[in-house]
Each structure stands twice: as structure tokens, then as C-alpha cells.
Amino acid sequence: MAVRSLTATPAQSHVRVSVLVPARNAADTLEAALDSVLATPDVPLELLVVDDDSRDETRAMVEGIASRDRRVRLLSGVGRGIAAALNQALHVAQGDFVARMDADDLSDPARLGAQLDHFALDASERIGALGTQVSVFGSEPTDGFRRFLEWQNGLLTAAEHARDLFIDSPLCHPSVMLRRATLLAVGGYREGDFAEDYDLFLRLHRAGLTLEKLPRVLLQWRRHERQTTFTDPRLSPERMRALKVSHLAPLLAAHPLRARRRLVLWGAGRDGKRFARALTSAGQRPDNFVDVDPRKIGQTVHGARVLPMEDLRLGHDHVVAAVGSVGARELIRAYLLNEGFVEGHDFVVVA
Numbered sequence: 001m002a003v004r005s006l007t008a009t010p011a012q013s014h015v016r017v018s019v020l021v022p023a024r025n026a027a028d029t030l031e032a033a034l035d036s037v038l039a040t041p042d043v044p045l046e047l048l049v050v051d052d053d054s055r056d057e058t059r060a061m062v063e064g065i066a067s068r069d070r071r072v073r074l075l076s077g078v079g080r081g082i083a084a085a086l087n088q089a090l091h092v093a094q095g096d097f098v099a100r101m102d103a104d105d106l107s108d109p110a111r112l113g114a115q116l117d118h119f120a121l122d123a124s125e126r127i128g129a130l131g132t133q134v135s136v137f138g139s140e141p142t143d144g145f146r147r148f149l150e151w152q153n154g155l156l157t158a159a160e161h162a163r164d165l166f167i168d169s170p171l172c173h174p175s176v177m178l179r180r181a182t183l184l185a186v187g188g189y190r191e192g193d194f195a196e197d198y199d200l201f202l203r204l205h206r207a208g209l210t211l212e213k214l215p216r217v218l219l220q221w222r223r224h225e226r227q228t229t230f231t232d233p234r235l236s237p238e239r240m241r242a243l244k245v246s247h248l249a250p251l252l253a254a255h256p257l258r259a260r261r262r263l264v265l266w267g268a269g270r271d272g273k274r275f276a277r278a279l280t281s282a283g284q285r286p287d288n289f290v291d292v293d294p295r296k297i298g299q300t301v302h303g304a305r306v307l308p309m310e311d312l313r314l315g316h317d318h319v320v321a322a323v324g325s326v327g328a329r330e331l332i333r334a335y336l337l338n339e340g341f342v343e344g345h346d347f348v349v350v351a
Helices: 030-038 058-068 082-090 111-120 143-154 158-163 180-185 196-206 237-253 270-281 328-338
Strands: 017-023 045-051 072-076 097-100 127-138 177-179 210-223 262-266 288-290 304-307 317-321 347-349
Touching (some): 030 058, 058 072, 082 196, 097 180, 158 210, 177 180, 196 210, 237 270, 237 317, 262 270, 317 328, 328 347
Parallel strands (some): 017 045, 127 210, 262 288, 262 317, 288 304
Antiparallel strands (some): 097 177, 127 177
8 A cells, every 4th residue: 555645735736637536335445546546656636536425434534535635536426326426526627637446446656657658649639548458356256257357458459449349348447548528528428227438438439539458457456246347237238238239230320331231140049139139129130140050041030031151242241240159259250351351341240
């Protein structure tokens, strides 16, 4: 844990980064989280902590820290949840940039400076959100979460994030920094029955902005069994699928060649059928399915005939690949690329 000065930090003439920290009943971990940010050298910052209707010592803890360090500001939330708390902090933030931090994670002292340096190279201001690689501490992660973290940490460039955007949220939200003007321009955080961070990343993508990640582990992401990742109904497979489709369907409809191409969904199994129903409800009904299982080829699924992959035609088909089995995504992507299909233009992989 960093050692804070017992004297007030001098007021800063200009805040470079506003760090948004929603906190509810976080007294056990919040002090270490705030200390990790306050240890950042040479970055004029403010820490906006929203006490979101806590019932423990969270508020008193933040008041004590704020009395010793004027960079810390306490805001009173009303318990409406993380999106509302983040918007509350966003609308009083003074920094040119906004960084996220959770009340139970640990930020590397070099993180904010490294992100600012990367933004300084972005002369065209096309970066929408910039994250970092993360490590995990706390409870032992499951094999599934290890695979997820390896996938997420492996996405670095804008092209890699765009390629895998409809598989899952490609950035660890507490590691992210954005321009405050950008976040305000896309409407801040939306409240609803969906993951507010993933929804933000999808909206930034649709606005023509990029998602990127620094190739350095600059955040320690705490895992524990009470975490919303495991319990929040907004993160259920059904809600996540609905969120993806709500952003994917308009992109498919706006494709300049959509009217002249078949919409083909690769995968006539459980995952493909669920995605097909969701797309149909959003106005993008698949014209055909594709599958490699000979027992499914020739069948009709949701009114669409199942074809072999050899029937796909470059320039004639727009493919949405929705196969959930481990390793299938890479095989499908390799096949389509080998056939000349361009990812993002002729096909998209979803999960």
C-alpha cells in the first residue's frame, strides 16, 4: 500500500485526468485502490469517488482520505448502479481525460502516464478507448476465465479489437482511459439491462473510433465470488447476445452491399439458432445457414436452408459465424480468409 502524505495536496491549476471510481460497500478494498492511483507520479489528477449508497464505512473512509489529499473528491450517489454513478462523476469531471478504476483493483503507478503518452501520439484523435493488459489476483480464476483473460490481453491493435468486438467485451473496463470530450459526445454511459462498459465500446466502434490496448500489465484485476461478473443478470449469455445484436444488426443493415448479398449464418447448432432468432427479431433474418455437420446440411432451420461451406460465394454472401465450440472460431476464420473473404467486410465472427 502506498503511503499518503498527512498534509493536503496543493490545489492543481489544471486537472489532466479525472479518475472515476464508483464504490458501494467497498470499505475492505477501497483504501488500497485509491492509494494505488494516488501514487501516480507527475500526472495532475483528481479522484472522483461516488459513494453509491453504501451501508458500511466507505463514506467515512473516503472523507478521511479526502481530508488529507485534495485530489480526492467524494460524491454521493443514490444507489441506481454503476452507470448512473459513472455519469454523475463524468458530469463534474474537470480533466481532459477520464480514466476508470474499480474500488477493489490496483492500478500500476505508471499506468496513467503511459496512457497519456499513447494518446499524445494520436494526432487524428481516432482512439475511442485505450486499455491496458491486466493480471488477476484474489480468488483462483476458473479455466474459462483464464481463457477469457488470455484472449482479452492478446488484443492490442485497433484492428484486433475490431475483429473480435462481437465475441465479448475486449477491454477490461477498470483499465480504460478516454478523452472526456469523446465520452460526452457519445452520450456517456447508458443505463439498462446490459453491460454498460461493453455497450460503450460498441457505441465507440459504431462512431468510427478505435479501441486499443497498451502491451503492458498496468492493472491488477481482483477476482472474488461476489463479483458482478459472476452474479449480475446483465452479464448473462442472453443479455450479452441481445446487446451484441442490437449493435450488429444496424451495421449489417447499413452495409453498402447488403441488398445484393445473402445473409448467411455459419452454425446451425444451438448457438447459431439463438443468434439467428436474435438477428431476425432485429430485422436481419438469415437467408441461409452453413454447417459442417453432414446431418444438418439440407435441413431447414427457422425457414432457412442449411448449406455446406463449399456453397459460400465470395462477393455474394455476407457471413455471420456463430459457433461456440472451442477452436471452431479460428478454423472458420482461417477457411474464410483462405477463400478470399475479408473480415469486417465479408464476414464477422460472433460468440
